[in-house]
Amino acid sequence: MLHEKVSKLLNEQINKEMFSAYLYLDIANYFANKGLTGFQNWYNVQAREEMDHALFFVAYLQNNEFEVVLEKIEKPTIDYMNFKEPLQEALKHERFVTDSINQIFKQATEVSDYRTQQFLQWFIKEQGEEEKNATELIMKYDWAKENLFLLDKELLTRAYTAPSLTLD
Numbered sequence: 540m541l542h543e544k545v546s547k548l549l550n551e552q553i554n555k556e557m558f559s560a561y562l563y564l565d566i567a568n569y570f571a572n573k574g575l576t577g578f579q580n581w582y583n584v585q586a587r588e589e590m591d592h593a594l595f596f597v598a599y600l601q602n603n604e605f606e607v608v609l610e611k612i613e614k615p616t617i618d619y620m621n622f623k624e625p626l627q628e629a630l631k632h633e634r635f636v637t638d639s640i641n642q643i644f645k646q647a648t649e650v651s652d653y654r655t656q657q658f659l660q661w662f663i664k665e666q667g668e669e670e671k672n673a674t675e676l677i678m679k680y681d682w683a684k685e686n687l688f689l690l691d692k693e694l695l696t697r698a699y700t701a702p703s704l705t706l707d
Contacts, residue, residue, distance in 0.1 A: 541603040542650040548643045549596050549655070554610045555639055556593035560586040562632055565615040566625040573622070575687070577694030581676070584699045585629075591702050592662070598706050599658055622687065626680055630673035637666040661704045 563586035570578035600607050619625050640662045647655040683690035 540652075541600075541605055541655060542647070542652045545643065545647050545650060545652050545655050546600060546603075546605040548646055549600055549605075550608045551610075552639060552643060553593050553596045553600075553607065554612060555636060556589050556596065557612045558615075559589035559632060559636060560593070561612055562615045563589060563629070565617075566629060569619055569625055570622075575622070575691045577691035577696075578622075581694040581697050582625075582629075584697050587699050588702065592665070595702070595704055595706065599655075602706055603654070622684075623677070623680055626673070626677045630670065630677060633666065633669045633673050637670060640666055658706075665702075 563582045567579045567582035567586065570576075570582065597607050617624075617628055619628075640659060644656060644659045644663065646652075647659065679690055679693075680687075
């Protein structure tokens with residue numbers, strides 16, 4: 540059975556995932572305003588993925604007969620001074636989300652909530668991918684900054700793919 544402490548953290552994670560979507564939409568808008576539509580596309584896809592993650596947490600709580608409590612989503616407030624800063628902020632944020640999910644897993648372990656531990660395994664793997672993708676994007680930027688439009692063209696090809704997590 541889902542533990543009260545764990546359900547509280549899962550509810551908080553919904554807000555963090557929705558903020559992630561806001562952050563990535565903000566970054567996408569930054570790049571759109573600079574004429575880098577590939578970067579814009581990359582972060583728009585990222586935003587959709589984060590919204591999916593939030594909805595998985597919603598469904599998990601509902602499937603376990605816990606109330607979903609939606610909180611206010613803060614506005615991203617970062618003013619970027621160059622094209623690399625949003626990429627670095629995205630990696631920093633992914634590390635924050637990874638830590639948050641790890642803390643939920645730790646709490647679920649402490650209260651022997653095996654179902655939630657199993658549910659979180661997908662997110663633990665996903666966060667590894669998210670951090671890897673963010674790190675690789677920074678590396679690609681560093682390699683291509685002399686010809687940023689080639690990287691921008693590559694990023695335009697990223698397409699949204701619905702996540703593979705299924706909930707019973």
